Amino acid sequence: MKTMVSFSPDLICALSPEGRFRHVSDACQRALGYNTTEMIGKHFSDIIHPDDSTTALEKFLDACGRAEPVGFESRCLCKDGQEVHIAWSALRAAADELLICVGRDVTQQRHATQQAREQEIQHRTIIEHGFDMVGLVNEQGVFTYAGGATQHTIGYRPEEMVGHSAFDFVHPDDLAMVESYFALLATQAVISIPDFRFRTASGEWRWLETTLNAYLQDATKIFVVNSRDITERRLSCLVHTEREQRLQVLFDSDSALAAFQTADGLVLDANPALLAFLKKEKQEILNRPLVDFLPAEIRPLISQMHLEMAHGAKVQFETKVQFEGEKEKIMKATKTPLMVDGELIGVYCTMQDVTEITTAQRLIKQQAAQLTMVMESINDAFFSIDHEWKLTYLNTEAERLLGISREGALGISFWSLFSEEVDGICHQHYQKAIATGETVQFEVYFEREKLWLEVKAYPFAEGLSVFFADITKRVKADKQLKLMALVARGTDNGVVITDAQGRTEWVNDAFTKQTGYGLDEVRGRVPGSVLQGPETDPVTLSYIQERMQQHRPFSATILNYKKSGKKLWFAMDITPIHNDAGQLTQFVTIQQDITFRKEVEASQAAMTQDLYRQNRDLQQFTYVISHNLRAPLANALGLATVLTKMDKNGEVFATALTHLRQSMVQADDVLKDLNLVLSIRDKKDMQAMEPLALKDVCQQAINNLEEALHECDGKVVLNVEDQLMTRGNRAYLYSIFYNLLSNSIKYRSEERTLQVDIVCCTGAHGGPTITFTDNGSGFDMFKAGSDVFQLYKRFHTNQRGRGIGLFLVKTHVEAMGGKIEVTSEVNFGTRFTIHLDKR
The missing domain is CATH 3.30.565.10 (Histidine kinase-like ATPase, C-terminal domain)
Structure with missing residues (x-):
C-alpha cells in the first residue's frame, strides 16, 4: 500500500484538524516542488493561492464536519512561485481525526478549457461583427439559420430569413447561374458562386460573392453559406475598367517608350513604341526585369533610381545609352511610383529620346556661357551698341573703366550717358566704322575718368562691338622709358627693362653689343629664355626666380651665351620698380660682362688643381721610393759590401751575387712602374x-x-x-x-x-x-x-x-x-x- 502511494501521480496527504500536513506522498515534489520534509508541519493555506485561500479553507472545514468526501478546486503555489490548478477530494478519517486529501494537477485541462472558451467568444465576435454574412441552408436552399453581418448588410433580421428560400432573394437575371452552381453541391463539398445580385430589405440590389461548404448534421446534409457585399468594389471595378480602357488607349498611342512594372521591376505591360524600340514581342519581355533589355552600363543607374523611388518619390534623370547597332542616344527616363496605403505596388516608367533637344539646348547653353565667360574674363573692357546707339551689353571691366553700371545703362543711348563725347574722337571713329563697315582702332584720353584708352570698334549686322583697355600705365611708362633710355645709352653696361612678369620691354645698345641680340629679337620674351644655354647653372636660375618673387633688389652672377654661341659671364644687379600704389610694374637689370675675370679665375682653379694633383702624386712617389725602392736598394748595397769581403770562387759568393741581381731587378721594376705612371699622368706617348x-x-x-x-x-x-x-x-x-x-x-x-x-x-x-x-x-x-x-x-x-x-x-x-x-x-x-x- 505504501508503495502504491509513493508511485501514485496524485498528491496524497494527511492533515491535522488544525490544517497542517502530517503525511504527504512523493507526488508532492513533482506537483509543487516541495519534498516530504519541507511539507510536514506546513499549513494547508501556505500552498494555496491568496485569491483562492478563503474558498479552500471553507471546503477544508466543510470536509472536516462531513462523513462523505468533499471535492473542490483551487490554485496552488509551487515552490518556484508558479501557479498550478489542483482538483482536491477530501475525506475525514474518523479513527485518527485526520483529513485525507487527494489532489490532481488539472492545470493543462483548465488552460485548454480557457483557450477553447476564449476562441469561442472570439469566433462569435468575429462572426457578429465581421463583414461576412453567415447562414445555414438545407438541400432545398431554405435558410435554417442567419447571422453575422446579415442585418447590417442587407437589412433583414435573422428571423426574417429563416424558413425562406435563398433563391427568392436572387436577381432574376442571375437566378439560373446561382441554381446551376448550387446543384454542384451534390458532388462537391465546397463551391464558390461568382458575383450575383441579392435583394435587400429596402428592395435595393446588392452584389454578393458567396462560398458554400457542405457538412452532415444528424445524418442531414447542411450547407454553410458565407457571403460578402462587394457592391462598392463591383461598381469601382466598372469605373476602373472604363478608366483603364481610356488609359490603355493613351498608353498604346503614346509616342514615348512606356512600361508598367511591379515593385520588383518586372514588366507587366509595354506599349507598342517600347516594343518597336527594343525590337521585341510583348510576351518576350513580360514578367522580366526591364533592365535586362537595356545596355549593361546603365543598369546600375536604373537600379539605383528604382531604390530611390521606393519611398514614393517620382524620379527623373537623363543618361547616355547606346543600344547594339544604334548610335549613342540621350534618353530621358521618368519613373512614377504607384503607391497604395504608403506601399509601392507598381511603377510607371517612360523613356524619351531627347538627343536632339538636349544637344541643341546644351550647345546653346555652352555658347551662351562661353560668350559670357569670354566677355567677363577678357582683360579688355567691352560693350555693344545697336544702330540707335543704345547699349545692349556691358561687361564688368567696362563698368569699372566707364564708371557706370549695366543695370542703369543697358537700353540707354550711349551719347546720353557720355554727352561730353559727342562730336569727339570716339564719336567720329564710331560713325566711320558703322558707315564704312570697317574696323577702327585708335587711342583717346577719357577726360571723365582721367584715363588713356586703346579702343577697337568692330561693326556687325546689329550694331557695333567695342573693345577698349586702360593704357594709362603704358603711356606713362613709355615716357619714363624714354627718359631712362637717355641715361642707359650713356653706359657701357647692358641694361634690360622687363615688365612685372619678366618679359623684355627695352634693352640698350650696350646689351646688343654684349649679346648680339637687338631689341626686336628679345621684346616680349624673358631674357633668360634667349641667353641661357646648356651649362647655365640651374641653382643660380632658381635663386634668381626666388629673389624676383620677393620683389627686392639683389645681385647674381650667371653664365649666359651670346647669339654666336660663345659663353658670356654676367654680374647682374636686378632692381624691382613699384608704382605709387606699391604695385610691382617693372624690373631693371644692369649686367656687367665679367667673362675675362671668370676665365682668369678658371685658369687659377685649374692651376691649383694641377698643383694639388702633382703634390698628391709626389706624396705617392715618395711613399713608393721610401718603401718599394728603398728595400731592394738597401739589399743591394748591403750585398755589394759583403761581396767585397767574400771569396769570389766560393758558393756563398755566387748566392749573394744572385740575390744582388734580384734586388737590382726589383729596383728596376719599381723605376719602370714609376716611369709608366708618370707617362700616363703627363700623357706622354x-x-x-x-x-x-x-x-x-x-x-x-x-x-x-x-x-x-x-x-x-x-x-x-x-x-x-x-x-x-x-x-x-x-x-x-x-x-x-x-x-x-x-x-x-x-x-x-x-x-x-x-x-x-x-x-x-x-x-x-x-x-x-x-x-x-x-x-x-x-x-x-x-x-x-x-x-x-x-x-x-x-x-x-x-x-x-x-x-x-x-x-x-x-x-x-x-x-x-x-x-x-x-x-x-x-x-x-x-x-x-x-x-x-x-x-
Whole structure:
C-alpha cells in the first residue's frame, strides 16, 4: 500500500484538524516542488493561492464536519512561485481525526478549457461583427439559420430569413447561374458562386460573392453559406475598367517608350513604341526585369533610381545609352511610383529620346556661357551698341573703366550717358566704322575718368562691338622709358627693362653689343629664355626666380651665351620698380660682362688643381721610393759590401751575387712602374683620341686570355649594346679590360667555376657605362678603404702580384676623362662600374 502511494501521480496527504500536513506522498515534489520534509508541519493555506485561500479553507472545514468526501478546486503555489490548478477530494478519517486529501494537477485541462472558451467568444465576435454574412441552408436552399453581418448588410433580421428560400432573394437575371452552381453541391463539398445580385430589405440590389461548404448534421446534409457585399468594389471595378480602357488607349498611342512594372521591376505591360524600340514581342519581355533589355552600363543607374523611388518619390534623370547597332542616344527616363496605403505596388516608367533637344539646348547653353565667360574674363573692357546707339551689353571691366553700371545703362543711348563725347574722337571713329563697315582702332584720353584708352570698334549686322583697355600705365611708362633710355645709352653696361612678369620691354645698345641680340629679337620674351644655354647653372636660375618673387633688389652672377654661341659671364644687379600704389610694374637689370675675370679665375682653379694633383702624386712617389725602392736598394748595397769581403770562387759568393741581381731587378721594376705612371699622368706617348668600338676592344682582351680561361674552365658573358662607341686611347681601353679580366682569373674562387659578366650600354650621363662583374673571392671593402686603386696595394696574400693592375685601370680610365667605382664582398665576388666620357 505504501508503495502504491509513493508511485501514485496524485498528491496524497494527511492533515491535522488544525490544517497542517502530517503525511504527504512523493507526488508532492513533482506537483509543487516541495519534498516530504519541507511539507510536514506546513499549513494547508501556505500552498494555496491568496485569491483562492478563503474558498479552500471553507471546503477544508466543510470536509472536516462531513462523513462523505468533499471535492473542490483551487490554485496552488509551487515552490518556484508558479501557479498550478489542483482538483482536491477530501475525506475525514474518523479513527485518527485526520483529513485525507487527494489532489490532481488539472492545470493543462483548465488552460485548454480557457483557450477553447476564449476562441469561442472570439469566433462569435468575429462572426457578429465581421463583414461576412453567415447562414445555414438545407438541400432545398431554405435558410435554417442567419447571422453575422446579415442585418447590417442587407437589412433583414435573422428571423426574417429563416424558413425562406435563398433563391427568392436572387436577381432574376442571375437566378439560373446561382441554381446551376448550387446543384454542384451534390458532388462537391465546397463551391464558390461568382458575383450575383441579392435583394435587400429596402428592395435595393446588392452584389454578393458567396462560398458554400457542405457538412452532415444528424445524418442531414447542411450547407454553410458565407457571403460578402462587394457592391462598392463591383461598381469601382466598372469605373476602373472604363478608366483603364481610356488609359490603355493613351498608353498604346503614346509616342514615348512606356512600361508598367511591379515593385520588383518586372514588366507587366509595354506599349507598342517600347516594343518597336527594343525590337521585341510583348510576351518576350513580360514578367522580366526591364533592365535586362537595356545596355549593361546603365543598369546600375536604373537600379539605383528604382531604390530611390521606393519611398514614393517620382524620379527623373537623363543618361547616355547606346543600344547594339544604334548610335549613342540621350534618353530621358521618368519613373512614377504607384503607391497604395504608403506601399509601392507598381511603377510607371517612360523613356524619351531627347538627343536632339538636349544637344541643341546644351550647345546653346555652352555658347551662351562661353560668350559670357569670354566677355567677363577678357582683360579688355567691352560693350555693344545697336544702330540707335543704345547699349545692349556691358561687361564688368567696362563698368569699372566707364564708371557706370549695366543695370542703369543697358537700353540707354550711349551719347546720353557720355554727352561730353559727342562730336569727339570716339564719336567720329564710331560713325566711320558703322558707315564704312570697317574696323577702327585708335587711342583717346577719357577726360571723365582721367584715363588713356586703346579702343577697337568692330561693326556687325546689329550694331557695333567695342573693345577698349586702360593704357594709362603704358603711356606713362613709355615716357619714363624714354627718359631712362637717355641715361642707359650713356653706359657701357647692358641694361634690360622687363615688365612685372619678366618679359623684355627695352634693352640698350650696350646689351646688343654684349649679346648680339637687338631689341626686336628679345621684346616680349624673358631674357633668360634667349641667353641661357646648356651649362647655365640651374641653382643660380632658381635663386634668381626666388629673389624676383620677393620683389627686392639683389645681385647674381650667371653664365649666359651670346647669339654666336660663345659663353658670356654676367654680374647682374636686378632692381624691382613699384608704382605709387606699391604695385610691382617693372624690373631693371644692369649686367656687367665679367667673362675675362671668370676665365682668369678658371685658369687659377685649374692651376691649383694641377698643383694639388702633382703634390698628391709626389706624396705617392715618395711613399713608393721610401718603401718599394728603398728595400731592394738597401739589399743591394748591403750585398755589394759583403761581396767585397767574400771569396769570389766560393758558393756563398755566387748566392749573394744572385740575390744582388734580384734586388737590382726589383729596383728596376719599381723605376719602370714609376716611369709608366708618370707617362700616363703627363700623357706622354699617348696616342690621339679616336672613335673606338667597345665590343671589339673587349673581345680582343678576352681572346688574349682565352688559354688562361680554358685552364680554369672560366666563362665570360659579353653583352654589348649594338654600335656602342667611345672616344679614347685604344691601348688604355685594352689595358682596362685586360687587367680586370686577368685579376678575375688570378683571384677566382676555389669553390665555384669562374663566371665574368661584362655589360656595356649607354648610361644616364649620355656616355658608355661598363659593368665588369665576377663571382671570385672578392675582398673586404671596409679594410681596403681608399687604398683599392693605390699603387702597390694588394688584398690577397695567396697569389703573387705587384699591386699595380687596379692602379693602372683607374689611371687609364681617368686619363680618358672617365670615372670608376668598385663594390666587393668576400667570397661573393667583385663588380667594377666604369663611366666613360661621352665625347
